[in-house]
Amino acid sequence: MFCISTQVAALDFSTVVIDPGHGGKDGGCVHNGLVEKKLCLDLALRLEKVLKAKGLRVVLTRRTDVFVSLEKRAIISNRQRKALFVSLHFNASKDRSISGMEVFYRSPSGKGVATQILRSMDINLKGKNRGIFYEDLKVLRETAAVAVLIEGGYLSNKTDAARCSTAAHRDQMARAIAAGILAARS
Numbered sequence: 795m796f797c798i799s800t801q802v803a804a805l806d807f808s809t810v811v812i813d814p815g816h817g818g819k820d821g822g823c824v825h826n827g828l829v830e831k832k833l834c835l836d837l838a839l840r841l842e843k844v845l846k847a848k849g850l851r852v853v854l855t856r857r858t859d860v861f862v863s864l865e866k867r868a869i870i871s872n873r874q875r876k877a878l879f880v881s882l883h884f885n886a887s888k889d890r891s892i893s894g895m896e897v898f899y900r901s902p903s904g905k906g907v908a909t910q911i912l913r914s915m916d917i918n919l920k921g922k923n924r925g926i927f928y929e930d931l932k933v934l935r936e937t938a939a940v941a942v943l944i945e946g947g948y949l950s951n952k953t954d955a956a957r958c959s960t961a962a963h964r965d966q967m968a969r970a971i972a973a974g975i976l977a978a979r980s
């Protein structure tokens with residue numbers, strides 16, 4: 795009998811580089827009274843807390859409202875050994891009916907992590923699961939570590955925006971992402 799395993803190979807990492815999207819002069823998307831850069835940083839600090847409690851080493855590419863170029867983010871990540879790079883964003887669309895969570899990857903290993911993280915978010919959070927997508931994003935391309943980029947919801951959508959505006963939802967999102975990260979680890 796020929797079997798194809800659907801199990802994703804576990805990764806060996808001891809550091810998580812959390813990359814809160816945007817910052818400083820780059821606000822990211824602004825909709826429904828929400829500013830993406832602020833939500834990204836808030837989520838990053840919550841995720842840092844959960845991962846540290848689980849014994850992982852955590853590095854943030856920014857921990858205040860400052861502008862950090864994509865090159866600099868990759869440089870910070872590339873200083874770390876045995877790291878996983880997780881970029882945090884929130885999305886927007888001209889079509890305000892579009893809602894949900896997405897995770898982007900570029901490498902096969904990244905695809906495995908993206909799968910685990912989105913699965914955990916889907917189980918633990920309200921909101922639509924839009925799937926994982928391959929995307930040749932600069933921040934994923936220039937990081938040597940296995941890398942993923944999470945879009946936590948569409949700020950242009952009223953329902954997603956209302957959810958993402960609450961600390962309780964962002965806290966739950968941090969826990970769901972952490973559980974996905976841990977599931978991807980060997």
Ligand SMILES: [Zn+2]
Nearest residue numbers: 815822883884
């Ligand atoms: Zn963004």
